Amino acid sequence: MKKFVVEEGLVMPLDRANVDTDFIIPKQFLKSIKRSGFGVNLFDEHRYLDKGVPDADNSNRPLNSDFVLNQARYKGCKILLARKNFGCGSSREHAPWALDDYGFRVILAPSFADIFFNNCFKNGLLPIVLKEEIIESLFKEVEASVGFSLKVDLERQLIIPVNGNDIPFEVDEFRKHCLINGLDDIALTLENSNTIEQFEKGWREISPWYFSSTS
Amino acid sequence: MSGKTLYDKIWDSHLVNQREDGTALIYIDRHLIHEVTSPQAFEGLRMSGRAPWRSDANIAVPDHNIPTTTDERRQGLSGIKDPVSKIQVKALEDNCKENNILSLEMNDIRQGIVHVMGPEQGATLPGMTIVCGDSHTSTHGALGALAHGIGTSEVEHVLATQCLMQRKMKNMLVRVDGVLKKGVTAKDVVLAIIGEIGTAGGTGYTIEFGGEVIKNLSIEGRMTVCNMAIEAGARAGLIAVDQKTLDYVKGRPFAPSGDMWVRASEAWRSLVSDSNANFDRTVIIDGSKIEPQVTWGTSPEMVAPVSGSIPDPTLETDPTKKGNLEQALKYMGLKAGTEIKNIQLDYIFIGSCTNSRIEDLREAAQVVKDRKVAANIEVAMVVPGSGLVKKQAEEEGLDQIFTSAGIQWREPGCSMCLAMNSDQLGEGKHCASTSNRNFEGRQGFGGRTHLVSPAMAAAAAIHGHFVDVSKI
Ligand code: SF4
Numbered sequence: 001m002k003k004f005v006v007e008e009g010l011v012m013p014l015d016r017a018n019v020d021t022d023f024i025i026p027k028q029f030l031k032s033i034k035r036s037g038f039g040v041n042l043f044d045e046h047r048y049l050d051k052g053v054p055d056a057d058n059s060n061r062p063l064n065s066d067f068v069l070n071q072a073r074y075k076g077c078k079i080l081l082a083r084k085n086f087g088c089g090s091s092r093e094h095a096p097w098a099l100d101d102y103g104f105r106v107i108l109a110p111s112f113a114d115i116f117f118n119n120c121f122k123n124g125l126l127p128i129v130l131k132e133e134i135i136e137s138l139f140k141e142v143e144a145s146v147g148f149s150l151k152v153d154l155e156r157q158l159i160i161p162v163n164g165n166d167i168p169f170e171v172d173e174f175r176k177h178c179l180i181n182g183l184d185d186i187a188l189t190l191e192n193s194n195t196i197e198q199f200e201k202g203w204r205e206i207s208p209w210y211f212s213s214t215s
Numbered sequence: 216m217s218g219k220t221l222y223d224k225i226w227d228s229h230l231v232n233q234r235e236d237g238t239a240l241i242y243i244d245r246h247l248i249h250e251v252t253s254p255q256a257f258e259g260l261r262m263s264g265r266a267p268w269r270s271d272a273n274i275a276v277p278d279h280n281i282p283t284t285t286d287e288r289r290q291g292l293s294g295i296k297d298p299v300s301k302i303q304v305k306a307l308e309d310n311c312k313e314n315n316i317l318s319l320e321m322n323d324i325r326q327g328i329v330h331v332m333g334p335e336q337g338a339t340l341p342g343m344t345i346v347c348g349d350s351h352t353s354t355h356g357a358l359g360a361l362a363h364g365i366g367t368s369e370v371e372h373v374l375a376t377q378c379l380m381q382r383k384m385k386n387m388l389v390r391v392d393g394v395l396k397k398g399v400t401a402k403d404v405v406l407a408i409i410g411e412i413g414t415a416g417g418t419g420y421t422i423e424f425g426g427e428v429i430k431n432l433s434i435e436g437r438m439t440v441c442n443m444a445i446e447a448g449a450r451a452g453l454i455a456v457d458q459k460t461l462d463y464v465k466g467r468p469f470a471p472s473g474d475m476w477v478r479a480s481e482a483w484r485s486l487v488s489d490s491n492a493n494f495d496r497t498v499i500i501d502g503s504k505i506e507p508q509v510t511w512g513t514s515p516e517m518v519a520p521v522s523g524s525i526p527d528p529t530l531e532t533d534p535t536k537k538g539n540l541e542q543a544l545k546y547m548g549l550k551a552g553t554e555i556k557n558i559q560l561d562y563i564f565i566g567s568c569t570n571s572r573i574e575d576l577r578e579a580a581q582v583v584k585d586r587k588v589a590a591n592i593e594v595a596m597v598v599p600g601s602g603l604v605k606k607q608a609e610e611e612g613l614d615q616i617f618t619s620a621g622i623q624w625r626e627p628g629c630s631m632c633l634a635m636n637s638d639q640l641g642e643g644k645h646c647a648s649t650s651n652r653n654f655e656g657r658q659g660f661g662g663r664t665h666l667v668s669p670a671m672a673a674a675a676a677i678h679g680h681f682v683d684v685s686k687i
Contacts, residue, residue, distance in 0.1 A: 016542070017535050018414065018514055022654045027633050031280060031299040033254035033306050035367070051660045054299050083535060085415045088448070089654060091350040091364035092252060114418055114450055115350060115364055122368035172382075173236045185368065186265070189240060189376045192232060196268075196378055199231045199242055206228075209471035209479040210244045210343055211271075 002124035003182035007105040008151040009078025012068060013142045019082060020089035021116065025098040027090075029054050038094055039101030043069055073146045081138055082109040086127075087116025096123040106152050108159075110135050121175045122185065126154060128169045154180060218489025220386045221453050222421040225361040225486070229344045231378055240378045244343040245360075248275035248316070248370070249329045250307040251635070252348030256371035257310040267314050268377035274338050275311045275318040277304045278328045280635040283598055283625035291322060300636065314374075327601020327627045330354040330568035334438065335601055337467025341456045341483040346373055351568050351651065353444040357437035358464065359456035359486040361421070364445065384450065385419055385495040388488075390426035393503035398685025400578065401436035402570060402649065402668035404428060405443040406508035410518040412498055417449030420496065423488060424454050428502035434463040435574045442569045443651050446515040455487035509555045509681055510653045510666040512543035517653075519555055521671070521683045527551035546655055547663050548643065556681050558665065562646035563588070563595035563622070563676040564658070565669055567632035570649035571600030573607050575669040579649075580613040582673035582684065588621035589679030596623040596638070598630040622676065634659045647675040 022045075029041050031054050044052040047069050049062040063070045069077075080099070086109040087095060096119045099107070105125060110132045112120075120127045130138075141161075142148045151160040154176060159167040178185070189196075204211050219227070231240040253275070260266070267273065280300040287294035295301040304321065311318035319326045325336060330351055333339040339355045345362035346352060348370040355362035365379065373379055389408055408424075409416075422444050429437065437454045444452025454460075461480050464470050471479045506520035517540075519525070528540035528551060544551065549558065565571070565579050576599060588595050597617050599605040605627055608614055614624045631638040632650040640646045640662030649672050650657075653664035667675065674684040 015538075017539055020654050022656055026656055026660075027635055030251050031297070031303055031635065033258070033303055035255040035258070045656055045660070085418070085448075088414060089350070089652065091348060091366050093255075093366040093368060096366075111415065111418065113415075113448065115366060119366040119368065122366065172238070174234060174238045185380060186263070186372050186375045189372065189378055189380060192240065193376075195232055196240070196242070196376065200269075200377070203229075203242060207342070207479075207482070209475050210340065212469060212471065 001182045001184055004105065004124055004126055004154055004179040006151065006153045006155070007078060008149060009105065010074060010076055010147065010149045011079045011081050011138070011142050012074040012077035013081045013139055014068060015083065015139060017083040018085045018088055021087060021092055021095040022089060024087070024095040026052065028052065030092055030094055035097055036101060038098035039103065042098040042102045043067065076103070078103055078105045079150055079152070080104050080107045081135070081142060082107055083135070084110045086112050088113035091115045093119050093123065096120050096125050100125050108135065108138065121179065124179065124182070126152065126179060128159070130167065130169060134167060217493040218491040220488040220492040220494065221359065221423055221455055221486055222361065222384070222386055223492070225342060225344065226383055228342070237382050239381055239383065241344060241381050243346055243373050243377055243379055244272060245338060245345045246273045246373050247329050247333055247338070247345065247347035247352070248273055248307070249279055249347070249349060250277045250303045251279045252367050253310065253370055254303060254306045255367045256348070256374060257314070259371040260374055265375045267316065267374045270315040272377060273316045273374070275307055275316055276326055276329050276332050277307055277321055279629045279633065280304070281321055281628045282636050283628050283630045283638055285626055288322060288626045296637070324602040324606065327604065328568045328571060328629055330442065331571060331600030331604065334358060335467070335603055337464060337470030340464060340470060341460055342486050346379060350445045351442050353450065353452045354438050354442040354568055356441040356444065356451055356453040357434060358460055359454060359483065361451055361453065363450040384421045386493070387417060387420035387422045387449070388494040388497045389422055389424050389500065390497065391424070391428035391500045391502045392426045393428060393501055395428055395502050395505060396685060398670065398683070399505050399507060400668040400670060401432050401439040403505055403508045404502065405440045406510065406515065406518050406666060407505045408500060409443065409447045409515045410508070411500060412447055414446060414514055414516045415448045417444060417447040420449050421451045421453060422447065422449040424452060426502070429454060430457070433574060434459055435572045438572070439569055443515070446651055456483050507668060507671050507684055509671065511547065511549060511555065511558070512540070513546055513653055513655050514543070515651070515653060515666060517543055521555050521681055524554045525549055525551055558645060559591060559680050560647050560675050561591065561593050561644040562640055563592055563672055564631045564646055564648040564650065565596070565672050566598030566600070566630050567650035568600065569651045570669045571598060571604065573604050575649065576604070576608050576613050577611070579669040579673035580616045582670050583620040583622065583677060584616050586620055586677045588676045591679040592676055593644070595621065595676045596625055596631070598625040599627050601627050631658050633657060640664070647672045647681070
């Protein structure tokens with residue numbers, strides 16, 4: 001997994017609550033058996049004027065110039081500023097894959113859907129929950145100044161604007177540790193394989209009915 | 216000291232270890248797999264040279280993007296016209312073979328939507344922890360199992376370690392009191408709950424559904440309710456075990472039998488929240504006031520009783536909510552103030568893991584019996600949840616009732632619930648659907664979904680617009 005220490009970049013606002021996973025990446029792209037290359041189809045239904053198909057050439061598709069991602073001022077953005085309940089809907093990981101592949105590293109929102117929030121950490125993306133008022137004022141600032149960017153320091157848990165006060169944020173200690181070190185969850189868990197084996201042995205004795213074979 | 220909730224009990228019995236910061240390893244008893252969210256997980260396993268921890272805890276079935284016409288199904292894999300879908304279904308078969316995992320293939324009579332298949336096969340048992348790379352895994356909570364959706368990284372994690380890394384959720388009780396009115400079903404109950412608490416109301420919680428109404432629901436009805444817990448923001452929904460649960464499970468292929476059954480069922484009886492258990496939040500709903508529900512917008516919380524009308528965004532004071540309402544109405548092509556009954560429909564879809572079980576099909580068949588689909592309905596279809604549901608329905612003659620009414624009778628799969636195969640809702644068309652999501656484009660690009668119960672969908676098929684099924 002990619003390490004996350006400090007990231008700095010342009011902020012793109014997405015002024016819409018309850019952005020769901022279909023909005024982030026429409027389901028036709030779930031048919032792929034790969035886990036990369038989804039960036040060109042991020043926000044597909046809103047970003048393009050026609051319907052996207054998996055594994056097609058996207059370079060000549062008509063763009064929706066009204067959609068924020070297509071506006072020149074946000075080219076190269078790395079930080080997504082969003083509204084409440086971001087990432088609701090499906091458990092599909094294609095949503096964080098698409099955001100990551102496009103180049104986003106941080107998402108700021110007043111709240112996130114649980115599964116999506118989880119999936120972000122597993123893919124090296126940092127979702128940050130901020131108070132509604134802070135999000136609101138960030139929306140105003142992004143709107144007001146072209147080129148508005150932020151620095152996100154995970155180690156110190158600070159969002160650092162070019163002008164103005166630093167914004168502290170909360171992050172789960174363990175997730176922070178994993179992100180900073182780019183640690184893979186499975187390897188971490190398998191360090192406890194003895195404990196898992198012991199648990200399993202005991203559980204099998206208590207509840208043997210869960211262990212009848214399906215294969 | 217306060218007692219334990221059902222969620223606490225299952226959590227505690229599966230806790231492998233817990234770090235100081237609260238992150239825990241939870242042992243997983245059953246892992247259900249389908250073609251869409253698993254290929255990248257198997258690829259990950261292969262790339263890191265890992266093998267499944269316990270192959271026999273897994274069961275796989277293709278459901279999301281397989282065709283549902285009998286003609287295509289007859290041809291097996293080669294009948295899947297979309298090459299990308301075909302690769303996915305093939306990849307599932309190959310990955311399962313390679314890892315010694317039971318996979319119910321496309322034309323196996325046991326094949327079906329993963330959340331219909333699990334309980335039907337007894338692969339879902341009370342007190343289990345169950346995961347699947349699909350958010351509607353919450354369905355299995357109807358049998359008193361702790362079941363939730365996971366992402367593909369977690370699918371790989373569970374395959375490799377038989378554990379899930381998690382933090383404990385908070386406990387919420389949604390108690391639905393009273394007795395339901397005639398014509399009001401489990402689907403209406405859960406839509407009304409979502410209308411009440413909102414799509415983020417359950418975020419961070421495991422919801423236990425209780426109260427008179429839930430007790431009186433059949434197991435299949437309870438599955439409908441738990442299925443949509445995720446639509447209220449909760450990863451898992453739960454319902455206490457009672458005699459109905461045990462009766463439902465008994466005799467199913469993967470359920471214990473003989474002496475083992477006696478011991479298991481005895482243990483399962485304790486799968487209820489203690490009377491002095493503490494819930495972090497309790498929501499009480501008067502079930503006797505619930506009417507048949509219809510969603511009119513692009514989020515399941517945008518729901519109204521069938522006698523109601525579409526709200527007016529100009530009356531909304533919160534600017535974000537107002538914007539959302541306006542956006543939804545624009546997408547749906549509907550005007551504020553329109554009566555729900557006056558929404559004209561073009562498509563009818565009866566199916567999905569919410570409502571494709573035998574009782575759902577019976578409920579719909581009863582309404583359409585000896586009637587014909589209205590002239591303005593372009594497509595109406597029933598997609599049973601599994602091969603076994605289909606067989607049962609055919610034995611009862613339900614297929615005949617549907618086809619003579621002018622409704623298509625399909626092969627089992629997810630179908631137009633998410634339109635990954637060729638069953639798609641046309642652009643700008645309105646569909647009365649028994650599925651669980653009415654997001655923009657969910658049932659097809661530009662399609663407009665209205666979530667309803669099977670009886671409501673059937674009645675809408677006959678009339679061409681919504682009608683109050685309790686009044687016909
Ligand atoms: S029927 Fe719909 S909601 Fe259920 S598993 Fe299939 S796609 Fe998901």
